[in-house]
Amino acid sequence: MLSQVTSAGLCERNWSTFDFIHSKKRNKLTYAAVRNIVKVHCNLRLVDNIEMIGHSDANIDWSSSDEDLD
Secondary structure (H helix, E strand, O other): OOOOOOOOHHHHHHHHHHHHHOOOOOOOOOHHHHHHHHHHHHHHHHHHHHHHOOOOOOOOOOOOOHHHHO
């Protein structure tokens, strides 16, 4: 943990996405709505990056119950 490099890059990227979504045209969005849209936007970018590198590991279906795993 101590060997990790600290950087404000991820924070700046998040604020940039926040500014992109909460523009003058979309000024009436509530903070909660903007926060949820930013989460979805970042997750979609992550999925696109994973698909671009060809990562094909099996996904875990978190909605399944423990009985389905037996």
